[in-house]
Amino acid sequence: MGVITEIFNTISRVVVLPSFYYMIFQSAAPILLAALAVAVAIKANAINMGIEGIMTVTSLVCVLVSSAVGGQPAGGPWLGLVVAIIVGGLLGFAVSVFAFRLKIDIILVGIAMNLIGTGASVLLMYVLTGDRTTTTSLSSGTLPQLAIPLLKDIPFLGEVLSGHYVLTYLAYILVFVMSFFLFKTKLGLRIRAVGENEEAAESVGISSLRIKTIALIISGVLGGIAGAFMSECYLAYFSSGLIAGRGFVGLAACNMGSGNPGIICLCCLAFGIFYAFSNFSTLSNLSIYALNALPYAVVLVGVVIYSVYMRKKELKRLQGLESEENLEHGQPAK
Amino acid sequence: MKKLICILLACFMVFGLVACGDGAAPAPTAQPDNQETAEPAPADDKITIAYCINGTRGDKSFFDSGNEGMEWINRDFGDKAQAEVIEFTYDDTTWRSKLENVFMSEQYDIIIVGTYDMLGMTVELTEQYPDQKVWFYDEQWDFEANPRENVISLLFKQNEGSYVVGYMAAMASKTNHISFCGGMSNTVLLDFFAGYQQGAKAYNPDIIVDETWMDSFSDPSKGKDVASASYGQGVDVVFACGGSAGLGVFEAALEYPDVYVIGVDGDQGAMWEAAGETAKAEKTITSMTKNVNQGFYDTFKKELDGTLEYGQNYRLGVNGGYVGAAITSTTENVFTPEQLQAVKDVQAGIADGSIVVDTAF
Numbered sequence: 001m002g003v004i005t006e007i008f009n010t011i012s013r014v015v016v017l018p019s020f021y022y023m024i025f026q027s028a029a030p031i032l033l034a035a036l037a038v039a040v041a042i043k044a045n046a047i048n049m050g051i052e053g054i055m056t057v058t059s060l061v062c063v064l065v066s067s068a069v070g071g072q073p074a075g076g077p078w079l080g081l082v083v084a085i086i087v088g089g090l091l092g093f094a095v096s097v098f099a100f101r102l103k104i105d106i107i108l109v110g111i112a113m114n115l116i117g118t119g120a121s122v123l124l125m126y127v128l129t130g131d132r133t134t135t136t137s138l139s140s141g142t143l144p145q146l147a148i149p150l151l152k153d154i155p156f157l158g159e160v161l162s163g164h165y166v167l168t169y170l171a172y173i174l175v176f177v178m179s180f181f182l183f184k185t186k187l188g189l190r191i192r193a194v195g196e197n198e199e200a201a202e203s204v205g206i207s208s209l210r211i212k213t214i215a216l217i218i219s220g221v222l223g224g225i226a227g228a229f230m231s232e233c234y235l236a237y238f239s240s241g242l243i244a245g246r247g248f249v250g251l252a253a254c255n256m257g258s259g260n261p262g263i264i265c266l267c268c269l270a271f272g273i274f275y276a277f278s279n280f281s282t283l284s285n286l287s288i289y290a291l292n293a294l295p296y297a298v299v300l301v302g303v304v305i306y307s308v309y310m311r312k313k314e315l316k317r318l319q320g321l322e323s324e325e326n327l328e329h330g331q332p333a334k
Numbered sequence: 335m336k337k338l339i340c341i342l343l344a345c346f347m348v349f350g351l352v353a354c355g356d357g358a359a360p361a362p363t364a365q366p367d368n369q370e371t372a373e374p375a376p377a378d379d380k381i382t383i384a385y386c387i388n389g390t391r392g393d394k395s396f397f398d399s400g401n402e403g404m405e406w407i408n409r410d411f412g413d414k415a416q417a418e419v420i421e422f423t424y425d426d427t428t429w430r431s432k433l434e435n436v437f438m439s440e441q442y443d444i445i446i447v448g449t450y451d452m453l454g455m456t457v458e459l460t461e462q463y464p465d466q467k468v469w470f471y472d473e474q475w476d477f478e479a480n481p482r483e484n485v486i487s488l489l490f491k492q493n494e495g496s497y498v499v500g501y502m503a504a505m506a507s508k509t510n511h512i513s514f515c516g517g518m519s520n521t522v523l524l525d526f527f528a529g530y531q532q533g534a535k536a537y538n539p540d541i542i543v544d545e546t547w548m549d550s551f552s553d554p555s556k557g558k559d560v561a562s563a564s565y566g567q568g569v570d571v572v573f574a575c576g577g578s579a580g581l582g583v584f585e586a587a588l589e590y591p592d593v594y595v596i597g598v599d600g601d602q603g604a605m606w607e608a609a610g611e612t613a614k615a616e617k618t619i620t621s622m623t624k625n626v627n628q629g630f631y632d633t634f635k636k637e638l639d640g641t642l643e644y645g646q647n648y649r650l651g652v653n654g655g656y657v658g659a660a661i662t663s664t665t666e667n668v669f670t671p672e673q674l675q676a677v678k679d680v681q682a683g684i685a686d687g688s689i690v691v692d693t694a695f
Contacts, residue, residue, distance in 0.1 A: 013567070017566055017567065018566075019562065019563070019565075019566030019567075020563075020566065022566075023559060023562060023563065023566075027559060126392075131392050132390045132391055132392030132393075133390065133392045133393050133394075133552075133578050134392070134394070134554070134578050134581060136394070136581065136609055136611070137609050139609075139610060139611070230555065234555045234558065235554055235555055235558060235582060235585050236585065237554075239552070239553075239554050239578055239581070240424075240552065240578075241424075241550065241551075241552025241553045241554075241578070241579070242553065242554065242555060244550070244552075244553040244555065244556065275559070276559075276563070279546075279556075279559045279560045279562070279563040280563040280566075280567070282513070282544040282545060282546055282564075282567075288519055288547040288549060289549070292547075292549040
């Protein structure tokens with residue numbers, strides 16, 4: 001009983017705070033970027049499991065580049081972002097080379113990428129900065145926060161929607177861009193065609209290898225943006241535990257959304273709501289472990305519900321096909 | 335194309351090996367005409383110490399402070415002692431075998447190991463190796479259940495230091511609402527909280543003290559979010575208490591006006607100042623220092639004198655300066671001299687026993 005009242009008390013206290021909603025949008029953004037990165041690859045039937053590793057490496061790289069050119073005043077964060085995007089693209093390309101040219105199982109490549117990402121980033125950090133856990137000794141700076149004119153003056157809404165980091169806005173804009181890209185452009189169509197049926201795509205002259213490689217490079221680029229988000233927006237430095245499974249949550253969100261950017265965005269926001277809630281609730285009766293597991297539990301439950309729903313839908317479709325066939329053969333449908 | 339990729343990969347792997355080797359040890363080690371440095375003779379007359387870190391150096395607080403203690407011992411007693419630091423890294427699945435290796439090697443007179451995570455395996459290993467001296471730090475050793483003649487346990491009275499900074503937090507708070515932002519909820523961290531809460535209530539009985547947990551010692555983004563949530567709810571002083579995850583609290587403080595942070599373990603205000611991050615230094619009103627370095631150093635001096643008695647707990651508190659509140663220029667700007675005097679009185683009160691601090695042990 002006490003727990004339930006506690007939850008209600010926390011909810012009623014939290015829903016009126018603009019900073020609560022602000023945190024939802026901010027904490028969902030890196031997961032959204034990661035999920036979109038996975039989505040592009042998955043549409044081409046290439047699973048980019050290594051997204052966590054790509055994010056780790058790129059988040060370190062952009063901090064190093066930014067501080068090397070002089071940090072915030074010299075525009076270092078922007079250059080860091082560009083380099084992170086390039087490195088992310090290269091890592092995506094590396095995944096495709098290992099998986100499709102050297103014929104290694106793409107799941108194994110992903111796992112290797114995650115392991116190398118954590119190891120190499122710590123090694124690189126130690127060799128270049130002498131630090132082993134964080135790069136706080138470097139002043140790499142952050143990308144700017146945008147105050148949106150007009151919107152920022154609206155009392156409640158302004159505090160929630162204005163003043164986010166550039167990349168937060170970019171993440172939500174990318175939802176529309178990726179929808180358009182995947183469903184309305186020639187390359188997007190080819191990516192989906194290769195993902196649906198490789199042989200059929202090959203038979204009409206599409207090189208599935210090329211399309212998959214391109215999809216993985218785009219995936220890497222988005223992973224690079226996600227990495228830069230963590231070390232140049234969320235925080236102003238890199239730390240070895242910084243990514244903390246966000247790439248994996250992105251993978252789950254992508255599966256829940258079946259690679260559809262709009263649904264992915266909703267899944268990420270759902271995660272963000274529970275994540276923010278777990279941060280805002282202070283302890284008395286609530287168990288901290290239950291609270292911190294809550295966002296992940298929600299993702300898990302979501303995946304289960306989604307797959308059950310999809311299976312029912314598929315069954316219905318098959319039944320429909322059957323009855324259509326029956327009609328064609330002159331037999332009444334049951 | 336395939337060949338080219340194979341060659342490139344081979345080059346990459348060789349480079350990787352070289353790079354890894356570089357990180358572990360400098361390449362030119364085996365120089366025949368320089369045998370003394372290449373192979374240090376087993377020092378029979380020297381006391382050898384292995385300080386086992388279940389993590390790595392560079393956490394800017396706890397392990398680094400212990401590492402400094404080892405450096406002091408090597409510097410001041412280089413002729414009598416040789417202290418080494420062994421990093422177990424954060425992969426907790428390997429800790430057990432690594433610690434067992436250190437015990438089995440029988441190279442060290444004293445093994446220093448600590449924290450809650452290492453307690454169980456150390457209890458077992460000290461029974462298997464009854465002649466191996468072990469200093470166990472930062473967690474209560476139950477000598478009644480596990481009597482060991484070869485073990486001492488060094489406990490830092492973090493509750494006493496936390497009492498002092500809790501008192502200061504209540505003094506600095508204008509909203510009468512402060513919070514504690516812990517790493518993971520274990521007895522040591524709860525001990526921090528117990529002292530912090532009591533200290534704050536001692537200054538202002540009506541103050542609200544929130545208890546929040548990051549559930550991580552390594553993810554600063556989680557620390558930032560938890561602290562942002564607190565600041566967003568009207569808290570104006572947060573005690574950041576959780577390794578490198580706690581560093582995220584300082585990031586959150588930058589985004590809110592008129593809020594403060596209290597650091598932990600090391601003097602984090604001085605650390606930000608030294609790193610050129612003045613904005614963060616100005617948010618850090620004090621740090622609860624846990625002088626692991628001083629603790630190890632003084633214990634080693636006792637060992638040399640032969641006054642160290644094994645088989646018991648040593649509790650290191652405000653008395654002796656093992657825990658306390660760091661004073662930086664920010665501290666002097668935020669607090670008036672009278673207030674700082676009051677803080678000193680509180681410290682003196684704890685040291686002479688007139689103030690009894692709650693503990694979670």
